[in-house]
């Protein structure tokens with residue numbers, strides 16, 4: 659395996675600073691939807707110090723060299739990943755989308771040396787940090803790819819090749835005008851269904867109630883999935899009821915919402931006055947390491963929502 663391209667490209671439609679700007683996704687034709695980098699804005703890809711060293715030392719063995727289409731995070735739609743060739747063995751494949759600094763994927767890979775793990779992330783410093791962890795832990799069962807998850811799911815992964823798909827703390831895009839950028843929406847569920855094997859699990863977690871509700875709706879609306887915890891943790895046992903009652907999401911940056919301004923999270927009101935009668939929440943996934951994102955959420959007193967859907 660060779661390293662992924664180290665020359666940052668620019669997605670078509672991107673601004674000179676590499677960001678997509680406010681109008682870029684509005685301008686995208688519908689057919690191009692899955693390959694538009696809607697869910698992320700480009701951040702610096704420069705590596706320094708230990709991260710650069712880790713990249714130099716480990717990228718050749720652990721970073722997938724995928725053919726690109728237009729940007730350094732795109733994947734040529736004709737490219738199909740061969741897990742057996744990449745890992746040198748046949749084993750259940752776990753794919754983590756938006757793996758960040760690699761905390762969850764590397765922890766799980768150390769716990770399950772008999773499984774293969776693929777970390778999908780657009781942020782190069784995050785991947786370099788993941789390589790650092792791979793090296794420190796001496797892991798042989800992790801590969802990483804710098805790529806837009808939507809394309810990985812739509813074309814790169816073979817159908818039915820994934821045993822578990824993980825999406826932990828995806829960017830919440832909580833402002834109403836940004837909600838369309840969220841990763842987990844109907845098109846994502848269809849792509850997840852394509853890659854998961856029958857009986858395979860799609861695990862999700864978020865600390866944003868409005869995203870949690872959206873995830874629950876997306877999963878329950880997809881005919882290919884069943885909620886493993888249908889109806890569980892409803893009413894006073896629901897993390898949603900607790901968050902609604904706590905008012906924690908009525909804060910912006912720790913301060914109360916100013917008059918006339920929308921609360922951070924939308925959709926907080928329900929017809930029955932703030933009790934979640936639907937439920938369907940999973941217990942906290944014990945295989946998920948406590949990432950820095952989740953720690954920050956705990957510190958701020960935010961609720962954590964877990965969901966698990968099974969591919970029919």
Ligand SMILES: C[S@@+](CC[C@H](N)C(=O)[O-])C[C@H]1O[C@@H](n2cnc3c(N)ncnc32)[C@H](O)[C@@H]1O
Pocket residue numbers: 695697698755756757758759761778779780781784805806807808825826827828829841949950951952
């Ligand atoms: C809030 S962070 C959470 C990281 C990690 N899952 C955790 O719990 O610590 C979300 C991550 O998703 C990545 N991301 C966002 N959109 C993505 C996409 N379309 N494809 C791949 N990664 C994406 C971001 O770069 C970011 O690192």
